Amino acid sequence: MRIRSAIFSLGIAAACTGLTATTAAAYNDSDLDWETWARWTSDCRNGEYNDPCAVRTPGELDGTFFKHDSGGKGIKLVMYKGSKTIAQVEFHPYDEVLHVYDGVNDGDTVYVRLRWNDDYSPGDDATYWAPGTSASVDHHSIQLDGDDDIDEGNTVQLRVYDDKALNDPITDWYYLKA
Numbered sequence: 001m002r003i004r005s006a007i008f009s010l011g012i013a014a015a016c017t018g019l020t021a022t023t024a025a026a027y028n029d030s031d032l033d034w035e036t037w038a039r040w041t042s043d044c045r046n047g048e049y050n051d052p053c054a055v056r057t058p059g060e061l062d063g064t065f066f067k068h069d070s071g072g073k074g075i076k077l078v079m080y081k082g083s084k085t086i087a088q089v090e091f092h093p094y095d096e097v098l099h100v101y102d103g104v105n106d107g108d109t110v111y112v113r114l115r116w117n118d119d120y121s122p123g124d125d126a127t128y129w130a131p132g133t134s135a136s137v138d139h140h141s142i143q144l145d146g147d148d149d150i151d152e153g154n155t156v157q158l159r160v161y162d163d164k165a166l167n168d169p170i171t172d173w174y175y176l177k178a
């Protein structure tokens with residue numbers, strides 16, 4: 001459920017030759033709304049009374065509890081189409097975990113692109129999404145620290161797209177901290 005730029009370019013080549021008979025479904029941007037909750041995880045109290053990092057909202061697909069992590073900045077993003085919650089995205093600085101949810105069986109989904117830097121090397125870039133199964137809510141959690149070497153304190157840029165080819169962004173970039 002992730003692509004790197006090398007694989008991604010193969011995807012473009014396939015599309016240009018017309019091999020992709022099934023055109024990816026697309027949302028109309030004007031139909032979509034979203035809310036975000038960003039939290040500095042230095043402030044998180046791990047579930048103690050009045051923990052500012054326990055984020056609940058009526059339209060959510062899952063409750064969100066950010067754990068304490070010094071210097072981290074996490075985000076919860078819930079995306080709506082009318083009364084339906086079509087997607088939810090969470091970046092958790094503690095252990096560097098990304099969660100992507102698809103909340104509607106509508107033949108469509110969203111793609112979450114992350115960019116980050118390892119020390120002073122060029123920025124890394126990967127895209128993640130939830131599988132589109134018949135389940136009412138699909139969930140993909142990704143251990144970024146293990147898989148992708150996002151180091152403690154690195155800036156992580158997150159943006160949500162409508163398409164796997166990353167031509168149709170829905171949101172702006174969000175700037176987070178691992």
Ligand SMILES: [Ca+2]
Pocket residue numbers: 069072093094095096152153178
């Ligand atoms: Ca961290």
Ligand SMILES: [Ca+2]
Pocket residue numbers: 102103104105106107108109132
């Ligand atoms: Ca969907």
Ligand SMILES: [Ca+2]
Pocket residue numbers: 102104105131132133134135136137138
């Ligand atoms: Ca589904």
Ligand SMILES: [Ca+2]
Pocket residue numbers: 024025026027108109110161162163
């Ligand atoms: Ca889409």
